[in-house]
Amino acid sequence: MIALLTRDLKLAVRAGGGFGLGLAFFLIVVILVPFSVGPESVLLSRIAPGILWLGALLACLLSLDRILALDWEDGTLDLVATSPLPLEGVVAVKSLAHWITTGLPLVIAAPVFGLLLNLPAPGYVWLILSLAVGTPALSVVGTFGAALTVGLKRGGLLLSLLVLPLYVPTLIFGAELARRGAEGQATTTPLLMLAGITFGAIALLPFASALVLRINLR
Template sequence: MRALVLRDLRIAMRAGGGFGLGLAFFLIVVVLVPFGVGPERTVLARIAPGILWVAALLAALLSLDRIFALDHEDGSLALLATAPLPLEAAALAKALAHWITTGLPLTLAAPALGILLDLPGPAYGPLTLSLLAGTPALSLIGTFGAAVTVGNRRGGLLLSLLVLPLYVPVLIFGADGVRRAAEGLDPATPLLLVAGLSLGCLAALPFAAAAALRVNLR
């Protein structure tokens, strides 16, 4: 499993592998928002939690189609299906590699980009915690969606339509935790809920992704 994670990390760091693409998109969205809504600090501070979470969600969505597509094209996905490593563990390794290359950089960059949106000081800690707790769910859901659509010619569009509704609860609770902190309220409840969503995805979605892969590889 560790070898599979390291292999995916090496592929992601190559030219065209998608590493940094999500982070660049995240930066572009956050930078463009003040130009679109105006420089009013009170407006930016009010919408900052939602904008940061929506931008992170869309940035994570960009590289989902690469999770299994490259392996399917070169035939290594079929080899994974017959390897001693269970497909459930392979799906989990893929999700972990996606999170390391996408979710973790977004989490680390979010506080710096929050300055551009005039995010209130008390919200920076909850912002980092919410992304740290919620981005694993985005990667796990995306891995499941990529497994369902692998081999489909229009898999990118279908993948987006499949995973975006599943992302909504993570978005709601993640952004609500940051908003509560920005308003001086206790963010613990939504942060615990978003962490619970990630744990639930961790418990169920590797098995669902493996089942989808078995169906698509028949």
């Protein structure tokens, strides 16, 4: 499993779906928002948590089609499916690799981008916490969507349409957690809901993804 994780990390970076692409897209979103809503610092402070979470979500969405597509094209996915490794574990490792190359850099860079949107000082800790708790769910759900569309020609658009509705609960509670933290309000409820979504996705979706892959590989 460690060798598979190392391989996926190297492939993600070499294929252009790694650290740089997600961060660049995240930065573009953050820079364009003040141009579209105006430079008012009060308004930017109020909408900063939602904009940062939306930018992180869209940045994660960019590289979803690369999670399984490269292995499908070169036949690696067939070999892995027939190997002694459990397919559920393989899917979980690919989700982890996607999070390390896409989600983790966004978590680290989010405070810097928060400065551009005048995020209130108390909100930085909660922004990092919300992204750290919520972005793993984005990777796991995205892997499930990639398993559904693997092998389809031009499946990237279909993948986005399938995954975006599943991302909505994570977006709602993640942005709400960051907003409440920035405003000094109670954060227990959105934190528990966000953690529940993430842990539920991690516990269930690898099995669903493996089942879908077995069907697609027949």
